[in-house]
Amino acid sequence: MIHQTSPMAVAIFASFVLGVLALSFWLGRRxxxxxxxxxxxxxIHWFVNGIxxxxxxxxxxxxxxxxxxxxxxxxxxxxxxxxxxxxxxxxLFVIAEPIKSLGKFTFADALDSRFNxxxxxxxxxxxxxxxxxxxxxxxxxxxxSLIQPLLGLPHEAGVILVGVTVTLIVVTxxxxxxxxxxxxKGSLLVLFCGVLTLLILGRGLAVNxxxxxxxxxxxQLLTVRPDGTRLVDxxxxxxxxxxxxxxxxxxxxxxxxxARETGPLGPVAYLxxxxxxxxxxxxxxxxxxxxxxxxxxxxxxxxxxxxLKPGVFFKGLSTSRLGDRLDFASLMLALFCGTASxxxxxxxxxxxxxxxxxxxxxxxxxxxxxxxxxxxxxxxLGAMTSGxxxxxxxxMAAPLLAKSFSNTLFAVISAIAFTTVLGTVSGLIMAGSGAxxxxxxxxxxxxHMTDHEKIRCGKLAAVGLGIVAxxxxxxFRRFNVSFLVGxxxxxxxxxxxxxxxxxxxxxxxxxxxxxxxxxxGMVASLGWILxxxxxxxxxxGLARDRSPMPFSQPGLVTIPLGFLVLVVVSLLTPPxxxxxx
Amino acid sequence: MADGDPxxxxxNTASRPALALFAVYVLLYGGFMALVLFRPDLLSxxxxxxxxxxxxxxxxLIGSAFVLAAASMxxxxxx
Numbered sequence: 001m002i003h004q005t006s007p008m009a010v011a012i013f014a015s016f017v018l019g020v021l022a023l024s025f026w027l028g029r030r031x032x033x034x035x036x037x038x039x040x041x042x043x044i045h046w047f048v049n050g051i052x053x054x055x056x057x058x059x060x061x062x063x064x065x066x067x068x069x070x071x072x073x074x075x076x077x078x079x080x081x082x083x084x085x086x087x088x089x090x091x092l093f094v095i096a097e098p099i100k101s102l103g104k105f106t107f108a109d110a111l112d113s114r115f116n117x118x119x120x121x122x123x124x125x126x127x128x129x130x131x132x133x134x135x136x137x138x139x140x141x142x143x144x145s146l147i148q149p150l151l152g153l154p155h156e157a158g159v160i161l162v163g164v165t166v167t168l169i170v171v172t173x174x175x176x177x178x179x180x181x182x183x184x185k186g187s188l189l190v191l192f193c194g195v196l197t198l199l200i201l202g203r204g205l206a207v208n209x210x211x212x213x214x215x216x217x218x219x220q221l222l223t224v225r226p227d228g229t230r231l232v233d234x235x236x237x238x239x240x241x242x243x244x245x246x247x248x249x250x251x252x253x254x255x256x257x258x259a260r261e262t263g264p265l266g267p268v269a270y271l272x273x274x275x276x277x278x279x280x281x282x283x284x285x286x287x288x289x290x291x292x293x294x295x296x297x298x299x300x301x302x303x304x305x306x307x308l309k310p311g312v313f314f315k316g317l318s319t320s321r322l323g324d325r326l327d328f329a330s331l332m333l334a335l336f337c338g339t340a341s342x343x344x345x346x347x348x349x350x351x352x353x354x355x356x357x358x359x360x361x362x363x364x365x366x367x368x369x370x371x372x373x374x375x376x377x378x379x380x381l382g383a384m385t386s387g388x389x390x391x392x393x394x395x396m397a398a399p400l401l402a403k404s405f406s407n408t409l410f411a412v413i414s415a416i417a418f419t420t421v422l423g424t425v426s427g428l429i430m431a432g433s434g435a436x437x438x439x440x441x442x443x444x445x446x447x448h449m450t451d452h453e454k455i456r457c458g459k460l461a462a463v464g465l466g467i468v469a470x471x472x473x474x475x476f477r478r479f480n481v482s483f484l485v486g487x488x489x490x491x492x493x494x495x496x497x498x499x500x501x502x503x504x505x506x507x508x509x510x511x512x513x514x515x516x517x518x519x520x521g522m523v524a525s526l527g528w529i530l531x532x533x534x535x536x537x538x539x540x541g542l543a544r545d546r547s548p549m550p551f552s553q554p555g556l557v558t559i560p561l562g563f564l565v566l567v568v569v570s571l572l573t574p575p576x577x578x579x580x581x
Numbered sequence: 582m583a584d585g586d587p588x589x590x591x592x593n594t595a596s597r598p599a600l601a602l603f604a605v606y607v608l609l610y611g612g613f614m615a616l617v618l619f620r621p622d623l624l625s626x627x628x629x630x631x632x633x634x635x636x637x638x639x640x641x642l643i644g645s646a647f648v649l650a651a652a653s654m655x656x657x658x659x660x
Contacts, residue, residue, distance in 0.1 A: 075635055075636070075639075078636075078639055079617075079639075081639075081643070082613070082639045082642050082643065085642070085643050085646055086606070086610050086642065086646065088646060088650075089603060089606045089610075089646055089649065089650075090603070092599075092650055092653065093599040093600060093602055093603035093606075093649075093653065094599075094600075094603060268629075268630040268631075268632055269630075269631075271630075271631075271632045271636055272627075272630055272631030272632055273631075275627075275631060275632070275633060276631070305625060305633065308633055308635060308636060309621065309624045309625055309633060309635045310617050310621060310624065310635065311621065317617065317618070317621060318621070325618055328617070328618070329614065329618060332614055336610065359653070359654070360654070362650070363650040363651065363653070363654055366646055366647055366650045367647050367650070370643045370644070370646055370647050373643055374640060374643055377636070377639075377640075
C-alpha cells in the first residue's frame with residue numbers, strides 16, 4: 001500500500017532520533033575507559049538496568065512482529081510472547097547471578113573464567129557474532145518497514161538511517177549511551193502500548209470498523225513487474241487506485257443484538273466479545289510468471305473462537321503430521337532456552353555492580369517485559385479488527401492501528417517503534433563489538449592494547465557491524481520479523497546454553513567440552529536452518545519438499561546435541577582445572 | 582537490602598530455592614506445551630468470564646513468571 005506521510009509525523013520522528021543522538025553525544029563527551037565503554041563501569045543502577053533489559057529485549061520482533069502476527073493469525077502470535085517471556089525465568093533463576101560473578105565484559109569472559117583458553121574465547125566470540133548478526137536482520141527489516149509509511153522513503157533508507165544512527169550511538173559512549181537509550185525506549189514502549197490498549201478497550205469492537213459501507217470481500221491482486229512497477233488488480237498502483245486496508249469484524253456476538261458497536265469494554269469482556277464475533281482475516285498466495293510476481297490477498301471469515309486458539313499460523317498444530325508438531329515444540333524450546341543465551345542480554349549483567357543487583361534488575365525486567373507482552377495481545381487483536389491493516393506488510397500492524405485513532409498517535413508509535421529498533425540494535429552491536437575487540441583481537445590474537453586502543457578497536461568493530469547489519473536488512477526485507485528472530489534464538493540456545501549451564505552445574509566440564517559444545521551447537525543449528533524447508537521456500541525460492549530436514553526449527557535436536565557433545569567430550573578429556581568447590 | 586551486601590557479593594552458581602522456583606515454572610510451561618501439542622481441544626474451554634483456556638493459561642504463564650521472580654527476592658532476603 002502507498003502510505004501518506006504527514007509533516008507532524010516527520011517532526012516527531014526527527015525529534016526522537018535527534019534527542020537520542022544528543023543524549024549519546026552528551027554522555028560521550030567525557031573521556032572513556034575500556035570498562036566504561038564495554039560495561040558502563042558496572043555502575044548502572046539496578047532499576048535502570050532492569051528497564052534497559054526491557055529496552056534491549058523488546059525488539060522489533062516483539063513490537064512489530066508479534067502485533068502483526070496476532071493481527072493476521074490471532075493467538076499464534078501470542079505464543080511468541082509466552083515463549084519470549086518464559087526465557088527470562090531461565091535467565092533469572094539459572095544464569096543471572098553466576099554470569100555476573102564469572103564475567104567481565106563479554107559472554108566469552110564468563111565461559112572462560114575457569115580455563116583461560118584461547119579456544120573457548122574464539123568459539124564464544126564467533127558464536128556471539130553469529131547470533132548477533134542473525135538477531136540484527138529482523139531489527140533492520142523492521143526499521144525498513146517503518147520508514148516507508150512514516151517518511152515516505154524506501155525500505156533501504158530506513159535500514160541505512162537505523163544503521164547510521166545506531167553506529168553513532170555506540171561509538172559515542174558505548175555501553176553508557178546504549179543503556180540510557182534502552183532505558184528511555186523501554187519506558188516509552190510500555191507506557192504508550194498501555195495508552196494504546198486503553199484506547200482499544202475504550203473503542204470496543206465494531207462491525208466494519210474504519211469504513212462507511214460494507215467490507216469489500218473481493219480478493220485483491222498485487223503484481224510487481226520485473227522493472228519494479230506495481231499493479232493493483234491489473235491497473236497501475238497509485239494513491240487513488242491502491243490495495244484496500246483490511247481487518248474487520250463482520251458479525252458481533254448475538255448478545256449485542258442489532259448493535260454495530262459494543263461501546264467501551266473491559267479487558268476480559270473485550271476478549272469474550274471477540275471470541276463470539278466473526279472476523280475477516282486475509283491471507284496471501286504468491287505465484288511468479290513472465291509478467292512478474294503476483295500476490296493474491298484472499299479474505300476468510302473466521303470465528304473469533306478459532307482465532308483465539310493455536311493453529312492459524314502454526315497450521316501443523318491442527319493436523320496429524322508429526323513433523324509440524326515437532327517444529328512448533330522446537331521453536332518453543334528455543335524461545336525458552338534462547339533468552340538466557342543471547343550475548344546482548346548477557347553483557348547487560350556486567351553493567352551493574354554485583355550479583356544481587358543483577359538479580360534485582362532481572363526481576364524489574366521481567367515485570368516490564370511481562371506487562372508489555374500482555375499488552376501485545378490487545379494491540380494485535382485491536383489491529384485485527386481496526387480495518388486499517390496493510391495486507392502486504394504484517395510488520396506495520398501496530399503503527400497502522402495507532403493511525404486508526406489519530407495521525408499524532410501514529411507518529412508517536414512509529415517513532416517509538418523506530419527507537420525500539422535503535423535500542424536493540426545498539427545492544428547487539430555492543431555485543432558484537434566486544435566479541436571482536438575484547439575476545440578476538442585482544443584475547444585470541446594476543447594483541448596487547450592500551451585502554452584507548454581497546455576503545456578504538458571496539459568502535460571500529462561497531463562501524464563494521466553496522467555496515468553488515470544494513471546490508472542484511474535490505475536483503476531480507478520480505479520476512480516477518482518474529483519468524484527471523486526464532487532463528488537467532490535457536491542458534492543462541494544450541495550454541496551457548498549447554499556450555500553455560502554445564503559450566504555452572506557440572507564440575508567435570510572441561511575446556512575441550514565447552515569448545516566442542518559451542519562449535520557443534522552453532523554449526524548444527526545454523527546448518528539445520530540453512531537446509532530447512534522454510535529457508536528453501538523463503539530464501540532460495542525452492543519447493544519445501546526438497547529440504548532434507550524433517551522440520552524447520554532445529555532447537556529440539558541441536559540443544560540436546562550441545563549438552564550431549566559437552567558431556568561426551570568432557571568425559572573423554574582430562575579435567576582442565578580443579579572443580580570450583 | 583542494599584546492593585553490595587556481603588551475603589550477595591559473589592555467587593557462582595544458582596541457589597537451591599531459585600532452582601526449586603525454576604522447576605515450578607518448567608512444570609507450568611511444560612503443562613502448557615503438552616496441552617497445545619496433544620490436547621488443543623481443551624484450550625477452547627471457557628473456564629472464566631467467557632475467555633478461553635488458551636488465553637487464560639498464556640496470561641497465567643506471564644503473570645506467574647513475575648510472581649515467581651518476586652518470590653525469589655523474598656526467599657533470598659529472608660533465607
